[in-house]
Amino acid sequence: MVVRNKAAKITRSDATRRVVTYRSGHFTGYVASRKSSTVVQYESILERDFIYLLETDRDVLWFSEQPAPLKFSDGIAHHTWTLDFEIERSSGRYLVEVKPLSKVKKYRLDVIYGFARAAAKASGYQNLELWTDRELKALPRLPNAEILVGSDTTYHDPAYDLALLSTIAEIAKVSERTTVRELRSLSRLGPLSYRAVMRQIAIGGLIPADSTVFLGDDAILLIPGGGGF
Structure with a gap:
């Protein structure tokens, strides 16, 4: 029986954008990640919950928050977005955005994320996933x-x-x-x-x-x- 008891060395986040603030009304903070060997920052409760899921998902090999910006066009305007997470699974690399379902519906974000998804695939990612509180809160x-x-x-x-x-x-x-x-x-x-x-x-x-x-x-x-x- 092999048991890994050695503590992982945790380093500072290498995110491209700093999101942790101490302003009132902003839920931000850090999670010490064994998988990424860094202190991962989050800027919402949903992002924190998603980090918990990544840490305990056996198919996730590595992940990082706030990866390099993704550039794409929706046919009318050009966009440069910094997605919430980059994930490495056994099947490849993925970009992930975490949003409340209410905001996705209100602003029809699924449409523009379709253009971003195509750009992500063209850049070598397997997919761009849009996660909402509906999936994150699924028990258990x-x-x-x-x-x-x-x-x-x-x-x-x-x-x-x-x-x-x-x-x-x-x-x-x-x-x-x-x-x-x-x-x-x-x-x-x-x-x-x-x-x-x-x-x-x-x-x-x-x-x-x-x-x-x-x-x-x-x-x-x-x-x-x-x-x-």
Whole structure:
């Protein structure tokens, strides 16, 4: 069983545009990203939530916010846009914009994004994706992502990691599957056991058997290399 416990080195954001402000009424901030090895900035709640989803998406290899501007024409005017994110998946590179669905409908943004999408593909991207709060708030992806990112970035006691890893190793001798409840019970870590299990999921030591199931006590987890066969 291979478990990645080494802390990632986090550096400053290399975004082309700074969006974090401390003005009243502006929801901005940073998320420490293991995948991009930087502190990623956001300028809305939706962008922060999207970062959480990227951090916990196994198909996402790397991502960055505020990438190089994209130039395109809608047949009438020329535009230079800085999209919200650039993502590298196993299938290639993508540009992503995150907007409230109400704004997309009100200003018919799907039309102009069609022109931007064509320019993105011509520039070598696989696609330009437009995400709205409708997709981001779909349960249980976001609640799981919030739990995992929080468990990975907050302080943790290595002694709890060791106790849980010992429990996982014992279970792995006979089975490749376990549950959150079983790990919490056998590890005897008490109230902190849930966070310890979530941290192991966040760093790849455990894998949810079904990503659509909320990570409660009944969630089934896979142990990489487990089974004893």
